[in-house]
Amino acid sequence: MSFRILGTGSALPVTTVSNEDLTKFLDTSDEWIRTRTGITERRVMNDGESLLTLATSACKNALEMANTSPEEIELIVCTTLAGDYTSPALYCLIAKALGLSDRVITMDTNMGCCGFEYGLQIAHTYFASGMITKKAIVVSAEGLSRHADWSDRATCCLFGDASGAVVLEAAPDRKVDFDWTVSGNADILNITRHADNSPWNTYDGKGVLHMNGQEVFKFAVSSISARIGAVLEKNGLAPDDIAKFFLHQANIRIINSAIHKMGVAPEKFPHNIERLGNTSSATIPVLLDETVRAGGVQRGDKIILCAFGAGLASIACLLEF
Amino acid sequence: MKEKLIAIIAEYLGKDASEIEADATFEDLGLDSLDIAELVMQIEDELGVTIELNAELNNIDKLVEYIENQG
Numbered sequence: 245m246s247f248r249i250l251g252t253g254s255a256l257p258v259t260t261v262s263n264e265d266l267t268k269f270l271d272t273s274d275e276w277i278r279t280r281t282g283i284t285e286r287r288v289m290n291d292g293e294s295l296l297t298l299a300t301s302a303c304k305n306a307l308e309m310a311n312t313s314p315e316e317i318e319l320i321v322c323t324t325l326a327g328d329y330t331s332p333a334l335y336c337l338i339a340k341a342l343g344l345s346d347r348v349i350t351m352d353t354n355m356g357c358c359g360f361e362y363g364l365q366i367a368h369t370y371f372a373s374g375m376i377t378k379k380a381i382v383v384s385a386e387g388l389s390r391h392a393d394w395s396d397r398a399t400c401c402l403f404g405d406a407s408g409a410v411v412l413e414a415a416p417d418r419k420v421d422f423d424w425t426v427s428g429n430a431d432i433l434n435i436t437r438h439a440d441n442s443p444w445n446t447y448d449g450k451g452v453l454h455m456n457g458q459e460v461f462k463f464a465v466s467s468i469s470a471r472i473g474a475v476l477e478k479n480g481l482a483p484d485d486i487a488k489f490f491l492h493q494a495n496i497r498i499i500n501s502a503i504h505k506m507g508v509a510p511e512k513f514p515h516n517i518e519r520l521g522n523t524s525s526a527t528i529p530v531l532l533d534e535t536v537r538a539g540g541v542q543r544g545d546k547i548i549l550c551a552f553g554a555g556l557a558s559i560a561c562l563l564e565f
Numbered sequence: 566m567k568e569k570l571i572a573i574i575a576e577y578l579g580k581d582a583s584e585i586e587a588d589a590t591f592e593d594l595g596l597d598s599l600d601i602a603e604l605v606m607q608i609e610d611e612l613g614v615t616i617e618l619n620a621e622l623n624n625i626d627k628l629v630e631y632i633e634n635q636g
Contacts, residue, residue: 279597280597280598280599457598457599457602458598458599458601458602458605458618459602459618461599461602461603462602462605462606462618465603465606466606495599497599497603501603
């Protein structure tokens with residue numbers, strides 16, 4: 245058994261932070277940020293918001309589009325770098341907020357910016373095994389504003405907060421396939437942990453994001469073309485067979501370089517990084533939701549989602565919408 | 566080697582090779598850090614080498630020396 249996407253949803257924090265806002269406490273400029281990243285503004289959570297509120301809204305929007313009641317959901321996979329609590333995991337808070345069954349299969353997964361696609365892969369496995377037979381949710385909720393180093397002008401301008409979700413329905417004849425790699429590299433992209441409580445450990449880290457931009461750029465561009473090329477080849481498809489490519493929104497320069505390397509029409513690559521920045525695993529489900537609601541994807545279209553990030557991991561997911 | 570790198574960078578910048586000075590810093594040539602990363606990927610593909618970027622590799626002469634030392 246395979247699946248199809250029945251509904252999409254997304255939710256954004258209310259607070260918009262422009263590049264100009266960042267110049268008030270950073271030695272930077274709108275021009276510097278835009279030319280190096282393509283980003284003009286991003287959304288950040290305020291005191292009244294949380295990953296739970298964002299994820300719950302995104303799921304409700306997806307359930308509404310899917311005309312699905314919470315009781316029908318058999319599995320919920322939540323992808324996040326870090327939930328509102330270290331424990332309990334975010335999934336169980338979302339499950340309660342949505343009114344899901346107490347028998348729902350649930351899990352949080354942390355695969356960095358690739359989380360949404362790995363979440364789809366987990367759901368695909370449950371459908372294929374027969375453990376679930378009807379409907380599932382994959383929801384990504386990320387609060388990068390909590391982890392960015394706001395004194396580092398080279399990285400903090402990249403990130404924002406958001407949540408995106410999909411409702412999946414079992415579908416026997418829908419094409420779904422994946423291609424992925426994980427290298428185990430923690431050097432060029434990581435978020436360190438905060439100082440430990442343990443009196444036997446002197447580690448006093450600040451828990452902030454570190455990134456070697458040039459090496460991540462190289463990894464990202466080469467991974468996008470490799471993963472998409474592999475999933476196309478495995479399925480006997482060409483780029484012309486794909487209606488839209490949804491790339492992880494990390495930097496417009498990465499997106500443009502990958503498009504150039506692949507030689508595919510830029511119109512097939514929707515993007516929203518200008519307004520939202522990099523929201524880790526939430527970028528693709530949010531972009532998918534915006535594109536679907538704008539009529540940019542039609543039933544039966546083959547689409548590819550492709551992400552890359554911490555791990556270093558990369559993954560492409562071929563879907564028939 | 567130097568001529569090849571100058572040709573790649575000139576094409577990237579949309580300039581004539583005669584306008585590219587090998588001892589000018591990449592920054593002076595109008596290249597930012599991501600331009601350099603993109604060019605290095607192209608150079609790696611075309612020359613079959615691996616280049617680990619660092620702040621010292623800031624002009625064409627140094628990049629040529631780095632690649633030649635890789636042997």
